[in-house]
Amino acid sequence: MYKMKYQVLNSEVDEKSELKLMSLVNILQDCEGLHIDGLKVFKEELMKEKIGIFLSFRQVNILKKPKLFDTLYLETFPYETKGYFGYRNTIIYNEKREVLVTTNVLGTFTSLQTLRPTKVLQSALDTLDEEPKFDMKYLPRKIDLKNIELVKEGYPTHIQKVHIDSYHHLNNAFYVAFAENMIPDDFKVEIFRAEYKAPVLRGDVVKPILYKKENNYIVIIENQKNEVCAIIEFR
Numbered sequence: 001m002y003k004m005k006y007q008v009l010n011s012e013v014d015e016k017s018e019l020k021l022m023s024l025v026n027i028l029q030d031c032e033g034l035h036i037d038g039l040k041v042f043k044e045e046l047m048k049e050k051i052g053i054f055l056s057f058r059q060v061n062i063l064k065k066p067k068l069f070d071t072l073y074l075e076t077f078p079y080e081t082k083g084y085f086g087y088r089n090t091i092i093y094n095e096k097r098e099v100l101v102t103t104n105v106l107g108t109f110t111s112l113q114t115l116r117p118t119k120v121l122q123s124a125l126d127t128l129d130e131e132p133k134f135d136m137k138y139l140p141r142k143i144d145l146k147n148i149e150l151v152k153e154g155y156p157t158h159i160q161k162v163h164i165d166s167y168h169h170l171n172n173a174f175y176v177a178f179a180e181n182m183i184p185d186d187f188k189v190e191i192f193r194a195e196y197k198a199p200v201l202r203g204d205v206v207k208p209i210l211y212k213k214e215n216n217y218i219v220i221i222e223n224q225k226n227e228v229c230a231i232i233e234f235r
Contacts, residue, residue, distance in 0.1 A: 001077040002034060002035030002076050004031045004034065006027060006031075006073075008068055018067050021192065022174070024062075024101065025176050028074075028103055029055075029172060031076050032076050032105065036053065041123075041124055042120075042124045045124035046124075051110065051120060052167055053107040053108070053109060055108075055196055056107065057196065059138070059139055060101060060191065060192050061190070062100070062192075064100045066100055072092050072100070073093045073095070074090060076088060076090040077130070079134070081130070083119060085107065088107070089102065089104060090102075090103040091103070143193065143195050143231045143233050148212065149213070151212050152210050154208035157207070161202060168201065169199040170201070172196065179208055179221065179234070183217045184217075189234050191235040192235065195230065195232075197228050197231065198223070204224060206229060208220070217234045219233075
């Protein structure tokens with residue numbers, strides 16, 4: 001398990017002084033990245049075999065939204081690794097040890113040479129010290145697109161260098177930001193989940209399309225070839 005203390009800053013909140021969803025995702029993935037960076041044997045195996053961990057799915061349950069200058073306490077840990085996949089929880093607490101945010105994450109071990117899923121040596125996986133799966137509401141990894149109703153199409157965004165991460169892809173948090181801009185201002189997000197389908201590269205053009213399904217909103221992000229790159233659901 002890795003633990004991190006964090007304070008919410010001005011650049012990370014919206015006009016209500018509440019943590020933006022994009023900022024929340026950035027904090028979560030930074031904490032997770034620091035944990036992986038500190039796993040010496042595991043990290044060395046990834047580097048030796050040129051393996052990356054590509055995010056395939058993230059679910060975030062917001063029990064109470066952090067606000068400006070709140071002090072947050074994060075805990076992150078893997079709870080299962082098998083085959084090509086690794087699963088982890090990241091939890092955010094306040095100073096009273098009350099749970100504010102829970103997260104379920106699925107990462108895919110991917111060859112950085114072929115960009116195809118690959119397996120990590122079992123001896124390296126055995127060093128991860130998995131924790132019990134956290135007790136939270138879990139939703140399916142696949143977002144059901146049956147019976148969705150088109151609401152509106154967003155404006156295209158040209159992906160530039162500020163959008164790109166160390167894997168040379170559109171950073172995961174930007175998908176959430178593009179999607180959050182599409183939903184109504186008065187819609188209170190209690191759960192969101194993102195299903196990442198295909199990488200977006202510098203020079204690509206993406207467009208968010210908003211749909212409604214019952215009381216929830218779904219944003220599909222397509223590239224210039226009309227290929228689905230990500231699906232984000234807000235509940």
